[in-house]
Amino acid sequence: MLLQTLKNSQITDNEISELMISQEKVAHVQSNNPLDHALLVLIKSGYTSIPVLDKEYKVQGQVGKAQILDSILGMERIEMERLHEYFVSDVMTTKVPRMKKDETFGKALMLSINHPFVCIEDNEGAFLGIMTRRSILALIHRHLEKI
Ligand code: 4BW
Numbered sequence: 749m750l751l752q753t754l755k756n757s758q759i760t761d762n763e764i765s766e767l768m769i770s771q772e773k774v775a776h777v778q779s780n781n782p783l784d785h786a787l788l789v790l791i792k793s794g795y796t797s798i799p800v801l802d803k804e805y806k807v808q809g810q811v812g813k814a815q816i817l818d819s820i821l822g823m824e825r826i827e828m829e830r831l832h833e834y835f836v837s838d839v840m841t842t843k844v845p846r847m848k849k850d851e852t853f854g855k856a857l858m859l860s861i862n863h864p865f866v867c868i869e870d871n872e873g874a875f876l877g878i879m880t881r882r883s884i885l886a887l888i889h890r891h892l893e894k895i
Contacts, residue, residue: 764849764856767887768868768877776801776875777836779808784831787816799867800840805875807867809842849876853887860884 775793777786779800790798790813797812819839820830845859846867856879859866865878 764847764851764853764868764879767853767856767879767883768849769880769883770877771805771875774799774878777811778802779835779837779840781836782832783816783819783834783836783839786811786836787813787831790816797864799844799865799875799878800836801875806873807844807846807869807875809840810844811836811840815839815841853884857884857888 775789775795776799777789779802790796790811796814797810799807800809800811802808816831816839817826819834820827844867845863845865846869847855847859849868849870856866860879860881863881865880867878868876870876
């Protein structure tokens with residue numbers, strides 16, 4: 749019933765750009781950054797996981813606090829002094845949901861079931877921003893309020 753409502757409405761055709769957090773507002777790191785820098789960005793931004801970009805602003809993957817802490821987990825304690833021994837590329841995952849700017853809201857909705865954010869790219873693969881689960885749910889809520 750809800751799916752049918754969404755399908756029949758304009759919501760699935762909404763432009764992703766309306767919902768996107770643009771790249772200049774997205775906390776991110778580069779794959780060649782040392783892990784201590786990445787942990788600092790994650791702690792300061794407050795996010796669990798953030799996109800990893802290359803020098804040309806293309807998406808390479810994502811990295812989170814859990815992956816970083818896991819990489820320095822010793823037998824009895826977290827060995828913070830080992831943070832500078834590793835780079836983001838050593839612990840990041842290349843599995844990151846991504847889609848083009850002109851794809852449908854329906855695709856973003858589907859991806860957001862399993863992923864807290866989806867990276868949005870242009871046709872050359874340059875990173876434009878992210879669409880979060882929050883923005884997707886907010887749009888659905890706004891839409892349901894209207895009907
Ligand atoms: O700093 C925050 N500000 C606000 N307003 N909300 C926050 C903040 N940190 C977390 N939240 C809330 C949001 O509702 O907790 C949710 C889970 O955060 P997360 O996953 O586990 O860090 C947030 O949900 P969301 O807005 O749907 O965001 C989903 C995920 O997208 C976040 C984070 O991994 C990523 N993200 C969101 N905004 C980002 C970002 N990554 C980098 N830069 C941003 N600006």
